Amino acid sequence: MLTLENLSKHFGGVHAVDGVSLTIHEGEIFGLIGPNGSGKSTTVNLITGLYAPTTGTVTLDGYDLTAMAQHERTAMGVARTFQNIRLFGNLTVAQNLWVAQNGHEQRRAHFLPRWFKAGGEHSPDIDELLKFSRLHSKRDLPASALSFGEMRRLEMARALASNPRVLLLDEPAAGASLEDGQLLAERIRDVRDRGVTVLLIEHMMELVMGISDRIAVLNFGRKIAEGSPAEVQANSDVRAAYLGSKHKDEELIHA
Amino acid sequence: MIDFVQNTLDGLAIGSAYGLLALGFTLIFGVMRRLNMAFGPSILVGIFAGAWLHSHWSAGMIPVFLATLAGAVIASAYVERLSFAAIRGDAALASMASSFALWMQLEEAVARVFPQRTYAFPTFEGLPMLELGPLFLRPEYLVMFLTAAALVAGLQVILTRTLFGLHLRTLSDNREAARVSGVNVAQVALLTFLLAAAIGGVAGFLIAATDGQISTKLGMWATMKGLIAMVIGGLGSMRGALIGGLALGVVEAQAQWYLGASGREITTFALLFVALILLPVGLAGGAETGARAEAGRRL
Incomplete structure (x- = not known):
């Protein structure tokens, strides 16, 4: 239902998001993860309309949101929370x-x-x-x-x-303890059970792996993996991005 | 002693009009985070629209009042489109500078159309002077005070009880959160601007109707009084704007009586300096919101 197609955002020479395509299905909890600076927050800001993309489109249920103002996207059914509460x-x-x-x-x-x-x-x-x-x-x-x-x-x-169709949660566990994380997982499932599709951006791995139906991984603005939690965890690029294997890091920088 | 009380009474009446001017500034500042230097001149346009209607059609108080309001609101819409809506984001200084340019433009335009030094403005005729024991109260002052009180009460209801008022406050609270909550920020900002203009228009009308004559200096005068009252009360605070306006009115009335007209001006600016040095957060001190912290950061 929420589709990003070849979405990019360049700030001067920095490619914060670089050609990301994603499709999030109705009723799922979709996890978006990646190391710091990998482009997760920029992606959220492109979906909600704080930034205009350099290239690419955002569509919801077939409606093109790309040219819409933030409040219009809210009216179309996109809602979000902030990493630092607002x-x-x-x-x-x-x-x-x-x-x-x-x-x-x-x-x-x-x-x-x-x-x-x-x-x-x-x-x-x-x-x-x-x-x-x-x-x-x-x-x-x-x-x-x-x-x-x-x-x-x-x-x-x-x-x-x-009354959103899709809810973007930007690091909802930031500042929370592990037990709070458990409660949060239940709450996110409750939200999904109300009929709201959830896009979860999160650092806390236990949370994302535990409740996401599917996960996409960003690194240096590009999508490096997508799939079920198990598939993503087994992916060698993802391991390299997170564990910081020197060899792999250099490869990614030069890619 | 009687003089002192009498001056205080007069000062409170004039101060309530200053408070309205400061309230207009504060509304715009709270929502836009920038000063509208052309606020006074927008009111000037309204006052001269009223005066024109009065001199050409011998219009009574109510049509003159409506023309004043309409002129101020239309001129403000013009200012908002050119200096505020057109300049986005963090360019607060650009907005202020451009509103300063519009101040000059509006004032010059009014001076072209109305070349005389002063024009007549209708007054509240036939109202009796009120006597309270040894004290006197000009009926214009009573009208001024009561109108200001009614406006403030109405504004309070709008800000706390209506959806528009809440939307307005979300803008001064957290613009980004307002956007993602679906608030049409540009539209609410424009309407806030016009609301401020209407409040300023009422203040301008009351002041002009009390004096009975107007000049093109009124624009600058209104901007100065509103700004000083706002700063004395505390930037970004509604309550502060009112307290600042009343304080300014009383101090001016006392200084006028004891020191004369030039002494009044000196005292006014001395008050501004003392307020800035001793009470940098204003008389309403620390009572309100992020607006103040934000103001500190921006200015």
């Missing part, structure tokens, strides 16, 4: 969700009455999301008053509030 700290927990739930409906005609509608943060959808994220008791607190773990849950809930 919440609306001055808004309450429920308001964070309300904003995301209604962001993409501005384009309707007669948007003004809708915009001036008050109290929408008490809708049943938002209640359900708050319960799903175990944030119900905090709904009227400012988001900046939450604990780190709660902030992570709220950020994921906010992404879900925009």
Whole structure:
């Protein structure tokens, strides 16, 4: 459903992403891994539209997203979380969700009455999301008053509030302990069971290997492997990229 | 002592209009992270539109008010398109410099169309002077104060209770997160700009209707008063803008009474320096958001 075709992003002479093609199927958890600086975050930013690609296209369910602005892609069903959490700290927990739930409906005609509608943060959808994220008791607190773990849950809930087809999780386990990682794995499965396709960008190998249906590996902006967790783990290029065999590294740099 | 209280009362009324000007600046600054130097001159366009309607058609207060508002909003839309929407991203200084150019342009254009030094503006006629024991309150001042209070209350409702208000606040909180949450950042930014212009237009109308005459100096005057009040109150804080405006109004009224007109100007700028040195985060001190930290980094 989400297809990247020959996607590249060059910053001056740096080929941050270089000719990556990927197809993510409906309903799967797809892991995107790679060493630091391999182009994972740039790929996410190309999908969400922060960057315009140097070459290539991004399509969702056959619709070309490549020329769309970020908020338009959100309306099309692309949502994300950030590696460093980005919440609306001055808004309450429920308001964070309300904003995301209604962001993409501005384009309707007669948007003004809708915009001036008050109290929408008490809708049943938002209640359900708050319960799903175990944030119900905090709904009227400012988001900046939450604990780190709660902030992570709220950020994921906010992404879900925009009713996405595909959710991009950018290192959701960053700063979390191993036990938190276990809980996170369950949460990601729960998200998938709500009918949302998940693209997981992650460093924590146990997490990615444990829950991904398929995995792609990036190194120096190129895709070096794709397949099931077992296939990827057995791949010699991947081992070289991660374990840093000197010989292999040089080969990759010069490739 | 009576003089002092009387000055304070007058100062609070004028200060409430300053507070509105500062609020307009703050709204734009909070959402755009840049100063709109052409804010005052946009209001100037509105005031002269009102004055024109008054002198050519003998229009009453309500049409003049609406023309002032419309002129300020249209001029602001022009400024937003040219100096803000057209200059993207981190080029905050470019926006400020270009809004400065538009300031000159708008002021010059108004001066071309209205070559006299001053023009008449309709006043609130027939309202009785209010007496509170030994104190007097000009009815224009009461109108000014009450209108400002009503606007601030309305703005508070918009910012905390409506979807548009929340969208506006997401922009000052975290622009990137707003985008991926589906907020149409460009559209919300434009509407915020126009909202600020409308608030500034109301302030300009109240000030012009109190003085009864206007000149093209009003544009620069409004930018200066709004900026000073905003800085005294604390950059990026709504509450600070109001407190700063009221403080500026009271200090000016006292200085005018005790030191005369030139003493008033000197005192105003002295107040600005003292505020910057003693209270670099403003009177509302540290009460608000990332806007302040952001402001510190950018300026």
